[in-house]
Amino acid sequence: MTLTTDNILLIGSLLLFVSLLAGKASFRVGIPTLLFFLAVGMIAGSDYIGGISFNNPGVAQLIGIIALCFILFSGGFETDWSYVKPVIGQGLMLSILGVFITAVTLGLFVWIISDFSIWEGLLLGAIVSSTDAAAVFSILRSKNLALKGHIRPLLEFESGSNDPMANILMVVFISIILNPGKPVWSVLPLFAEQLLIGAAFGVFFGFVGRFVINRIGLDYEGLYPPLAITLMLMTYSVTSSIGGNGFLAVYLSALWLGNQELLHKRTIMKMFDGLAWLMQIILFITLGLLVTPGHILPVIGIGLAVSAFLIFAARPLAVYICLLPFKMKNRVRGFISWVGLKGAVPIVFATFPLMAGLEKAEMIFNIVFFISITSVLLQGTTIPVMARWMHVSLPSRVKPVTPADILLSEPFNNAMAEVTITAASPAAGKKVIDLGFPENSRIALLRRDEKYLIPDGQTIIMPEDKLILIAGNKKILDFLIQEICSLKQSE
Numbered sequence: 001m002t003l004t005t006d007n008i009l010l011i012g013s014l015l016l017f018v019s020l021l022a023g024k025a026s027f028r029v030g031i032p033t034l035l036f037f038l039a040v041g042m043i044a045g046s047d048y049i050g051g052i053s054f055n056n057p058g059v060a061q062l063i064g065i066i067a068l069c070f071i072l073f074s075g076g077f078e079t080d081w082s083y084v085k086p087v088i089g090q091g092l093m094l095s096i097l098g099v100f101i102t103a104v105t106l107g108l109f110v111w112i113i114s115d116f117s118i119w120e121g122l123l124l125g126a127i128v129s130s131t132d133a134a135a136v137f138s139i140l141r142s143k144n145l146a147l148k149g150h151i152r153p154l155l156e157f158e159s160g161s162n163d164p165m166a167n168i169l170m171v172v173f174i175s176i177i178l179n180p181g182k183p184v185w186s187v188l189p190l191f192a193e194q195l196l197i198g199a200a201f202g203v204f205f206g207f208v209g210r211f212v213i214n215r216i217g218l219d220y221e222g223l224y225p226p227l228a229i230t231l232m233l234m235t236y237s238v239t240s241s242i243g244g245n246g247f248l249a250v251y252l253s254a255l256w257l258g259n260q261e262l263l264h265k266r267t268i269m270k271m272f273d274g275l276a277w278l279m280q281i282i283l284f285i286t287l288g289l290l291v292t293p294g295h296i297l298p299v300i301g302i303g304l305a306v307s308a309f310l311i312f313a314a315r316p317l318a319v320y321i322c323l324l325p326f327k328m329k330n331r332v333r334g335f336i337s338w339v340g341l342k343g344a345v346p347i348v349f350a351t352f353p354l355m356a357g358l359e360k361a362e363m364i365f366n367i368v369f370f371i372s373i374t375s376v377l378l379q380g381t382t383i384p385v386m387a388r389w390m391h392v393s394l395p396s397r398v399k400p401v402t403p404a405d406i407l408l409s410e411p412f413n414n415a416m417a418e419v420t421i422t423a424a425s426p427a428a429g430k431k432v433i434d435l436g437f438p439e440n441s442r443i444a445l446l447r448r449d450e451k452y453l454i455p456d457g458q459t460i461i462m463p464e465d466k467l468i469l470i471a472g473n474k475k476i477l478d479f480l481i482q483e484i485c486s487l488k489q490s491e
Contacts (some may be wrong), residue, residue: 041288064348067279074276076254130166132343164248197244202252303370383409433457
């Protein structure tokens with residue numbers, strides 16, 4: 001079956017529905033959800049019962065780029081700085097040096113055991129060098145795994161921040177292969193350009209995004225999520241168009257925005273959380289459609305060898321070297337090494353050599369696809385077991401709760417109080433957005449001069465205003481009344 005304008009919506013909606021049902025079943029059998037999404041795409045392909053003919057790596061790459069932007073933005077936006085601050089040094093070491101060591105080690109191994117050139121081997125190593133954010137986030141959250149210390153924030157920060165480094169290395173190695181006559185050091189400016197411009201524009205668009213969201217004054221709350229999407233896409237496209245790494249810019253801008261006071265932040269976060277899941281489903285289905293299962297069979301031998309070396313040698317070596325300066329038990333390093341999951345990101349990156357027309361591009365794509373499947377099957381299904389074996393797991397009842405967890409799940413109507421503003425209150429004369437309310441609390445209603453108003457972030461609180469406050473629980477409500485507003489509850 002060929003996708004056409006007439007049937008694409010029907011086929012797409014059916015594939016999404018089947019994927020959601022498959023994802024629900026995966027929770028019961030213990031297989032990672034994302035693998036089911038990928039299987040749905042493969043079964044729907046031309047080699048199986050679906051008979052859908054899709055062989056357009058350009059379209060797949062475009063879908064992959066857009067999906068990765070949503071996934072990285074959602075991950076960055078939900079990351080609380082205080083949550084990752086204790087592990088920022090370890091995370092950056094893994095995200096930068098760890099990716100480089102993994103790429104080089106695996107690249108040399110591929111060069112030795114195959115007919116790949118040294119640069120083709122390094123390109124393959126770069127493509128699979130990062131830890132997939134979508135796979136890590138979905139598996140850690142779906143399994144409700146509680147981990148000791150700062151292991152979880154380290155894993156989430158690493159997986160959310162290391163894709164840009166892998167992307168930069170991939171771009172550099174493709175450039176070397178396409179320009180064999182140029183000296184290797186000639187690509188160093190390209191490397192620096194990708195990294196520095198990406199970081200600078202990520203911070204810049206973070207500042208701009210905060211200003212725009214808080215000052216634009218849109219009439220409807222529902223318009224703020226589309227505004228955030230617009231800023232995200234603008235961040236990627238502008239940064240990429242001038243030679244920077246768009247993925248790095250998107251992640252950094254989201255990390256900055258997620259730790260600022262924003263109008264309708266809860267609405268934006270919940271929207272991105274849902275869209276990130278949708279994009280993961282669409283991305284895995286698309287990549288499943290793109291791959292031809294018959295083409296995977298000839299690379300099983302080299303795929304198994306490369307996958308095994310990556311899981312049991314390259315990744316552990318990179319983790320051990322990067323975390324050596326930090327006080328940490330070897331079993332913790334071992335568990336962090338095991339959660340080096342591959343998923344959709346390497347497969348998306350593998351479409352870049354296809355679009356560049358490299359000689360071994362199709363073989364690279366098929367090997368990367370095989371590596372991603374084996375990684376999710378082997379590592380993704382055994383993470384809880386490895387956590388217990390390495391004594392890094394905790395009972396789920398003592399699992400640390402992040403601000404994003406509260407914002408995305410805790411209802412607002414658990415505790416409520418009416419308070420009256422006095423002239424001496426620190427809240428008097430301030431805008432709502434400047435009051436520093438906890439994320440899971442808000443002013444539901446404001447009474448002024450016998451009129452009731454529904455305030456937004458730009459509403460100025462005046463003396464004698466009566467506020468109806470709601471919060472997730474009484475403890476947060478008491479904090480809100482006593483510490484932030486210095487108010488007395490109304491009689």
